[in-house]
Amino acid sequence: MIKLDGNRKEALRYLGYKGQILNAQTEEQLDLCLKEGLSLAAPRGVYHVFDIEKTDKGLSLIGTDLTLEGENIGRYLDGAKKCAVMAVTVGIAIDRAVIKYEKSGEITKALMLDCVATALVEEAADKFNAEIDENARENRFVTRTRFSPGYGDFPLDTQRKIIPLLDCERRLGIILNSECLMTPRKSVTAVIGFFEGEGNENGFEK
Template sequence: MADIVLFKQYDIRSDQRLSEVNINEVRRYSGMRDDSLDGVIDECVKEAMPVLSYKVSYMRTMIDWESGYPLFLGVGYKSENLRTNLKGCDEVIIFAATVGIGIDRLISKYSHVSESKALFMQALGAERVESLCDLFNSEMNELVSAEGKYLRPRFSPGYGDLPISVQKDFVTVLDCPRRLGINLNDSFLMSPSKSVTAIIGITDRENCDINNYDKESCVHCGKTDCEYRK
């Protein structure tokens, strides 16, 4: 798959991570700490599930380390955090994932009539696109495992000192407007809002613990007082 953009559209039934919503995560994203509003969350899930679609566009490419910083797809990234993340990697997978515009419509609708449901819809959308990324990540992991290689934790534009503006390159290269319906606004934010772009380093060395993904992804974040910091 080197340097070729590939596309996946998932059938919701194909994997439990898609067919079943992780209610714990929805609670966590919405700031709920107990199950007293699970009934409302269930209503949101029922309304949202039919309008979601799960799509990923991705590409595997070589990293050029000549300048000391990672360079791929013809662009050098002068980011210390990304350099650290990709240390020891010869290749990366870059990908874009989205659960579609439907959830944005629901968020917008409820922001006018029920702010609590808007909040739960936001949380649900976040949980859905993260689940999609996790599923894609595990598929990629299987792929590189077969080659005796390992994946680094995924790293997104906007983490640490990697500017969010690099999203522009990813969205163009991955043909996002056409394949996924992802477009950027002038501030480099994606629409549909429940979309993710990320970089996953591929390395020969078993230097990271898959189980510690989440923890590593928090390391670069400056918000040290975050209650979700791991």
């Protein structure tokens, strides 16, 4: 179970905050959105660890039909023995609340809640990621900061394989649209490399 605390500072960052003077009204609205976001969030995650091998096309995850393509992911996983594939979501209730505010003209609140939710899913992903790091440590691996489809030349299309691979539709309720965008919108998928060698708390060190 992932437990969320909410992160006001991050939410403000997503809102484009750069140290302006906040009036009482904005502060109050933000606090309400933080509270609402936390009450609506239903964080869940799934991950699997796979052995990997190099093929002509890229890095193939053994026992699956997934090959990771692109230079960036290749570089990211260079020297990795295994990799974890993870998916995390905070659920659809927040999406619905954002839509509710949008539709009824409460658009500031909609944007605030949306940014609060972005901060929440990142927090959920970080906490879930930490569990995976723990798993890696137990097996004497060190990990590197996660890498998601859509970063650099790692194709967003990879989602089409990751979602069924982790059975996300049944386990997490994540569905892709025609452009590979996930719903619930506040969901994250990522690959985490497992490396042999010395590591520290912060992850990978060569």
